Amino acid sequence: MRLVVTGRDGQVAASLLEAGQRRDGIEVVTLGRPVLDLARPDTVFDALAAARPDIVVSAAAYTAVDQAEDEPDLAFAVNAVGAGKVAEAAAKLGVPVIHLSTDYVFDGTKDGAYVETDATAPLGVYGASKLAGELAVAAVNPRHLILRTAWVYSPFGKNFVKTMLRLAGDRDEIAVVADQWGNPTSALDIADSILHAAAVLRGDDSFDGYGIYHLAGTGETSWSGFARYVLETSRALGGPCAKVRDIATVEYPTKASRPRNSRLSTAKFAVTFGWRAPAWRNSADEIVNRVSVGCARTLLQSDGNS
Numbered sequence: 315m316r317l318v319v320t321g322r323d324g325q326v327a328a329s330l331l332e333a334g335q336r337r338d339g340i341e342v343v344t345l346g347r348p349v350l351d352l353a354r355p356d357t358v359f360d361a362l363a364a365a366r367p368d369i370v371v372s373a374a375a376y377t378a379v380d381q382a383e384d385e386p387d388l389a390f391a392v393n394a395v396g397a398g399k400v401a402e403a404a405a406k407l408g409v410p411v412i413h414l415s416t417d418y419v420f421d422g423t424k425d426g427a428y429v430e431t432d433a434t435a436p437l438g439v440y441g442a443s444k445l446a447g448e449l450a451v452a453a454v455n456p457r458h459l460i461l462r463t464a465w466v467y468s469p470f471g472k473n474f475v476k477t478m479l480r481l482a483g484d485r486d487e488i489a490v491v492a493d494q495w496g497n498p499t500s501a502l503d504i505a506d507s508i509l510h511a512a513a514v515l516r517g518d519d520s521f522d523g524y525g526i527y528h529l530a531g532t533g534e535t536s537w538s539g540f541a542r543y544v545l546e547t548s549r550a551l552g553g554p555c556a557k558v559r560d561i562a563t564v565e566y567p568t569k570a571s572r573p574r575n576s577r578l579s580t581a582k583f584a585v586t587f588g589w590r591a592p593a594w595r596n597s598a599d600e601i602v603n604r605v606s607v608g609c610a611r612t613l614l615q616s617d618g619n620s
Contacts, residue, residue, distance in 0.1 A: 315340050315516050317509075318367035320400055321374030322346030326414060328470035329505035330371065340509060343367075346374070352396025353388065359403040369512045370404040372397055372413040372451070375444070379418070380569040382439040393443035398450030405455040410515050410524070412508055417464035417496065417530075419445040422573025427534075429579045430462075430526045438570035448526070459511060460526045461504075461583075464576045465540070468501035469604045476605055478541045482554035488545075492538040492560035496576030497530035500597035504529060510589045523586045528578035531594035543595060544602055553606035 317334065321327045322344045334342030343365050350361035352374055362370060376382065376392040397413060404411040418441030419434040436442040448460050467473040481488050507529055515521055535543070542558045549555035563574070584590040591597070 315512060316366060316368045317342045317371055317512060318362060318365040318369075319344045319371040319373050320346075320350060320352070323471065324373055324375075325466055325468040325471045325473060325501035326371075326373045326504050326508075329468055329501040330373075330508060333502070333505040333509055337509065350374075352392040352400070355395060355399045358396070358399040359406065362400070362403045363407060367404070367407065367409050368516060369409055370400060370407075370411045371508060371512075372400045372411055374400075375414070375447075377440070379438065379440045379572075382443065383569045386439045386443070389439050389443040390446060393440075394446035394450055397447035398454055401451040401455040401458060405457070410457040410459070411451060411455050412459045412461065412511065413447070413451045414504075415448050415460050415462045415526075416441065416444045417462060417573060417576040417578060419448070419462065420573055420576070422494075422575040424575055427577040427579040428528065428575075430528055430582055437573065440570060456524060457515075458524055459515075461508070461529045462526065462578060463499050463504060463529045464578055465496045465498045465530070466501050466504065467498060467598075467601060469601055470501065474537070474540065475544050475598070475601055478544050479548055479554055479602070479605055482545055482548065482556040485556050487557045487559055488541065489559045489561045489566070490538040490541040491563050491566055492536050493562050494572055494574050494576065495534055495536050497532070497534055497578055498540050498594040498598060499529070499531040499591065500594075500601055502600070503531065503591045503597055507583070507587070507589055507591065511583075511587050514587055527583040527586070528580050529583055529591070530578040530580055531591045531597055532580070533594045534577050535594070540598075544598060547599055547602045548606055551603060551606045553602070
């Protein structure tokens, strides 16, 4: 099975490459700029056709949440028009598309975990552009899985876990928002779930479960609770640690508003595909351990070169 993934440097693309190397019968190919550029729709079909996918994973996106408020045209060009072109190309090639979306399609006012049928109401440009992308994907390719996820972290790229560990190396105390709640989600787990779902799609020509699914880590916490666990785990491994000070959202103003509640129910995905993410703390343990080892190697190399 050949998975072609849009986005070469993203957390999910990197995680899929790693996961694919460990599994027989799976080849993961990533495509990025300039060969495939979502802001240039004319590049999409030829790039995907040349890659000969069995399934397309639409992972590339404009993800600068605050910057999107100043660049709405670019955000919509990539996340809506570009995503639609990827799904359309997959349809022309006769293959399914697995498209990644976000909790930011919701306004965060629900009391409890969001399910797939809850009304969407994005608070900013980023969420609105991703919602427009969902609609575009569904409109052009009936064989679609739209996977909404949240609070993604991994050993790759920039993310909350790596930021907390970096700050802990410089500070004794870190202020972190305590009144936003969600499900921390490892990109390694997202990759595992995508490969699991892709195998189902590839092996069942009569699959009738296409549509929207929520995919997130099991269990919930606040950003400050997540930070506290990451840093306590790091300390146990001999890595950087700092005290976490709880603050309210109003004490950390950002250009774009964030949902106060990003909790996602993953029951539908579990029932359809027989897969559920591990407890978020277990997945965080793995990532913190890997990042801490990487940091230690960097320090040793720096010492050796000094």
